[in-house]
Amino acid sequence: MNDDNGKSCFEANAELGATSNVSNDCSDGAVWSLNKFRKKKVIVAEMVTHRYAEEYKMCHKHRGLALIFSHELFNKRGLASKPETSVDTKNLERVLKHLDFHVTIHKDLHYKEVMKVIASAVAQNHREHDCILVALLTHGDNGVVYAKDKLYELDAIWEAFSADKCPSLAGKPKIFIIQACRGKRRDPGHIRQSVRHTETDSDSSCNYKIPKYADFLIAFCTVPQYCSWSNSVQGSWFIHSLCDELEAHGRRLDMLNLLTFVAQRVANCESSDEQHKQITCTMSTLTRILRFGDSLRDRL
Template sequence: MQRNKTLLQSTLCGDNVLILNKVFEKKLITEREYNNLKSINKEDVEGHVIKLVDKIMNKGDETCQDFLHLLQTDEDIKTTYPKLKNIQLSVTRSLPLPIQASSSNEGGIQPNGLCVIINNETFMDGKVRRGTNNDAESLAKVFSWLNFRVLMCKDQTKDQMVQTLTCFASLRDLSQLQQLDVKEWSNDVFTDLQGDPQHGDAFICCVLSHGTKGVVSGIDSKSLSIQETITTFKATGKSPLTGKPKVFLIQACQGRQMQRGVLSEDLQADDSQSPFIPEDADFLVALATVEDYKAMRHPIDGSWFIQSLCEQLKERCPRGEDITTILHHVNNQVSLKEGFIQHDRAKQMPEVRFTLRKRLVLSPQAGSP
């Protein structure tokens, strides 16, 4: 964008209102920024466009990349600004290239990878996490639509969870899968495992359980550290997942406190390259709530976090949005929800952290999930 800034600005002056509206529709700017740009006084058309382009550039590489993609793909924009085709808009090396989680060969489309769900519903102390099966099915539907092979392990103790994670991290000893009673999502139901699983371009792990600060619980109420869960998949010279994105979605409380609502007006490194990557690279962990707080789950509809995640994936994956962008929308949607527990007003704030080195884009199959 820096190289072509002057050309872009002069070209987009042809209809400054259209490009402003398109940028807002794609959520590259906030509503407040949109209103501010729209109501600028004492500026000519060129001045409006200059301020818009500067605003985009100040938002960083990812927003710049999304803006260039918009200019290249939107039919209204291509029709309105035909001179854009004469401008070199290809993304330079300084911008992160996306990991497109989609593989194919002459035999047809292959699964992007595995989505493994650990779904703890009934605990040994008699407690039942009502609504969790709805979460599991929602995840299975959306990730199978995103061309993942979806497997589920139900009601596991802490040791069984460790065994499951260790098995799927390497897939070297597949005989363990029978002991773990792994089920597979097929024809809208969980059924017996259909053949040996294999790793693909990405790995998704969903843990649905109780939890406290920094841990999730087995059905025996023993705690498994979330950090230990992630460490199982660290990059090694022998791991089939080294260099591939590994996404962990954790639906579990992280404490006993209740989130309260507060009033708000408005809800670089060097370029040297190495053949080695850090062992902690390529992870994304999305937690239903921040530390010390509860995560809300409806006994019929399922949890706020998982249901919002599935909704946003269905809406935004067909648009080509990457997983971190989608999780920003999940964070916002969940933060706006409100419930009551024993007459107390309840809020929830998910947390996302990642070491992904590239954008992860999940490509859906044709049709609805």
């Protein structure tokens, strides 16, 4: 599902057309060509995966970066702290390390600090990486999230990794995990008998053209306009369920199927006070099956 606030970045795919004057000075990911008649940039990716391969190639030297932005404390008056964020952070760190990600945790950063970390990641050479993952654990509303000091638009995060801005990740999965409310509405759900007691809150080297917003996977904890829920001991429903599924099936299942089972887990949770419900939401422009597969140690 798309956010209602403005035009989504996924509606702005690069125009695919005839090209000329192809530049080959890009060592990996994508090279640019300029249509001299339309004056439009078109991405031509030097893919390590066959153009019509069913799965993303997940056997590079490194799995890739996993950036966890962990927000527990906020400067804004009236914005409550999020103690469950520390639980979510520990769970995500453990599971992502098990899946061979290089995990870095960025705690309670101001907006400019968040964007500095993102810019640093974009500037890196990801040629030997399978993918990248960014997790945001914070307060939010529809289309926006909080840094420690201010509210900012989510598009600023994933647009930074578009193929034109981060060519070494062109054609590779870019995964975003968003644990933040997307509104204030609450889902009352249906009456149930059992209640969980919780709290609120080969031709592989050939070049071909790709849209600059292809290969994105964004997993939201809830649908637009609705709030999310958490447990002070186990963390948020979404991150707890996601970590359970990744731990049990992260190497076997592809990510879209896995996120379906995460949605099932979250849908079966209930708040203890008014029996509120929650359902996750996934946005995907993946062009292949995304499966983490064997560990790096097993490849050697």
